[in-house]
Amino acid sequence: DQQVKQNSPSLSVQEGRISILNCDYTNSMFDYFLWYKKYPAEGPTFLISISSIKDKNEDGRFTVFLNKSAKHLSLHIVPSQPGDSAVYFCAASDAGGTSYGKLTFGQGTILTVHP
Amino acid sequence: NAGVMQNPRHLVRRRGQEARLRCSPMKGHSHVYWYRQLPEEGLKFMVYLQKENIIDESGMPKERFSAEFPKEGPSILRIQQVVRGDSAAYFCASSPQKDRGGPEAFFGQGTRLTVV
Numbered sequence: 001d002q003q004v005k006q007n008s009p010s011l012s013v014q015e016g017r018i019s020i021l022n023c024d025y026t027n028s029m030f031d032y033f034l035w036y037k038k039y040p041a042e043g044p045t046f047l048i049s050i051s052s053i054k055d056k057n058e059d060g061r062f063t064v065f066l067n068k069s070a071k072h073l074s075l076h077i078v079p080s081q082p083g084d085s086a087v088y089f090c091a092a093s094d095a096g097g098t099s100y101g102k103l104t105f106g107q108g109t110i111l112t113v114h115p
Numbered sequence: 116n117a118g119v120m121q122n123p124r125h126l127v128r129r130r131g132q133e134a135r136l137r138c139s140p141m142k143g144h145s146h147v148y149w150y151r152q153l154p155e156e157g158l159k160f161m162v163y164l165q166k167e168n169i170i171d172e173s174g175m176p177k178e179r180f181s182a183e184f185p186k187e188g189p190s191i192l193r194i195q196q197v198v199r200g201d202s203a204a205y206f207c208a209s210s211p212q213k214d215r216g217g218p219e220a221f222f223g224q225g226t227r228l229t230v231v
Contacts, residue, residue, distance in 0.1 A: 032218055043119070043206050043222035044158070089157060093218045099171040101146050101210045101218040105157040 003027045004092050006106035014114055019077040021109050023090030026071065030092035034103065035064060035075045038087045047088075048075070051095075080113045087111070117142070119223035120189075121207050127229045128197045136192040136226045140209030146170075147190045148220055149182060152204045164190060197230045204228075 005024045013019045023033075031052040036044035050057040050064045050073070057064050063076045077084055087110050091103040120139040128134050140147050145165055150158040163171040164184035175182070179197075184190040194201055204227050208220035 034219060036222075041225075041227075043121075043208075043224045046219050046221060049219055095218045099163055099173075101148060101208075101220055102160050102163050102171055103148070103150075103158075103208075103218070103220060104160065105150075107157040 002107075003030075004090055004104050004106040006088075006090055006109050008109050009107070010110040010112070012112045012114065013080050015082055016079045019075075019080045019084065019111055019113065021075040021077075021088050021090070021111065023073050023075075023106055024071060025073075025092050027092070027094070027104070028071075029094040029097065030104070032093040032095040033064070033066060033073050034091045034093070035062075036089045036091060036105075037084075038089060038108070044089060077111075080111075082113050082115050085111055085113050119207055119209050119221055121205075121223035121226050123226060124224060125227050125229070127231060129231055130198060131196050134194040134197050134201070134228055136194075136205050136207075136228070138190040138192070138207030138209075138223060140190070140207075141221055143211060144209035144221075145212050146210045146220075147184050148208045148210075149190075149192050150206045150208065150222075152206065152225075154203070158206060161192070194228075197228075199230050202228055202230045 034049040035047040038044045048062045066073045087108045090106040149161040160174040162182045179195045204225045206225045208222045210220045
């Protein structure tokens with residue numbers, strides 16, 4: 001029962017262009033969404049988050065969009081840089097529930113940014 | 116300004132032995148979470164603890180696995196009688212209490228357990 005899905009296992013983009021990573025969820029109780037970046041042999045690093053009361057959150061080159069009716073969110077990276085090459089995980093939380101910080105992760109998308 | 120500290124980074128155990136994984140949360144964080152990442156898969160939630168309390172252990176296997184977060188000292192994830200299928204990366208994360216921000220959790224570097 002995959003409640004958070006990242007349907008693209010990999011994405012390849014040219015340096016300077018936009019990277020768009022997508023994520024879908026099924027659980028209507030999720031009200032907080034996060035993106036993490038992970039390099040091999042390291043722990044995930046928090047990137048950006050969004051509450052369900054918003055539809056957009058921006059932090060520098062990173063913007064997350066949330067479409068609650070479609071149960072879909074996306075991460076935009078503009079402009080993409082070679083150092084952005086990593087695995088990106090989408091995660092969701094029922095922040096209003098009892099397991100406030102418990103995160104449900106997608107399978108990850110491998111982003112490769114070519115110079 | 117240490118982040119989440121996990122040790123050891125790598126752990127090799129023979130089948131049937133016990134594995135103990137340690138996690139010290141970020142300073143000021145009172146919530147600890149353990150996740151497991153099997154090869155080629157995403158991270159799966161195992162357990163959520165606060166000091167001296169298990170809040171949610173819905174992701175823990177029913178047998179051989181246990182976790183604690185004592186009043187003093189690090190959180191411990193204990194796996195008894197390890198089997199090859201326990202080989203994975205185990206990540207600990209911590210977050211502040213609920214009224215001090217969103218549920219953003221900060222992760223340690225992980226412990227890579229190999230069962231031979």
